Amino acid sequence: MLKTGKCACGAVTFQSLGPWRDIISCHCDECRRTTGHFWAATAVPEGALKLTNAAGLKWFRSSDVAKRGFCTGCGASLFYKHDDKDYIAIGAGCLDGETGLKMVEEVFTHEKGDYYALSEDVTHSTAWSEAWKVD
Numbered sequence: 001m002l003k004t005g006k007c008a009c010g011a012v013t014f015q016s017l018g019p020w021r022d023i024i025s026c027h028c029d030e031c032r033r034t035t036g037h038f039w040a041a042t043a044v045p046e047g048a049l050k051l052t053n054a055a056g057l058k059w060f061r062s063s064d065v066a067k068r069g070f071c072t073g074c075g076a077s078l079f080y081k082h083d084d085k086d087y088i089a090i091g092a093g094c095l096d097g098e099t100g101l102k103m104v105e106e107v108f109t110h111e112k113g114d115y116y117a118l119s120e121d122v123t124h125s126t127a128w129s130e131a132w133k134v135d
């Protein structure tokens with residue numbers, strides 16, 4: 001299904017036909033610092049993501065195994081790409097309109113902040129999700 005998305009200023013826009021993974025939130029220290037809270041993302045196969053405007057996109061190597069794509073114009077956190085995975089995670093808040101997706105899992109919960117509660121109706125994990133890949 002075609003979905004579109006963009007950052008807050010429009011210097012990064014994208015679209016994909018999917019398939020789209022449901023939403024997984026990551027509460028690890030790295031995601032918390034990148035986003036200012038925690039990272040909630042869908043994902044598509046890497047080759048399925050089409051950047052329709054990459055003018056503001058910059059990639060930041062956030063760890064030994066991954067990089068993150070953000071907008072240099074507005075600072076939005078848009079993408080996460082693990083070196084060994086063939087899909088790209090996309091910040092769920094950057095999608096346009098109704099997503100048809102739902103939150104299914106919260107990971108790295110042992111690194112969460114102490115100022116908020118986890119959702120009670122989703123799976124919790126202290127490691128990578130088995131659902132991390134696209135179905």
Ligand SMILES: [Zn+2]
Binds near residue numbers: 007009071072076
């Ligand atoms: Zn922007």
Ligand SMILES: [Zn+2]
Binds near residue numbers: 027029030032039108
């Ligand atoms: Zn994380």
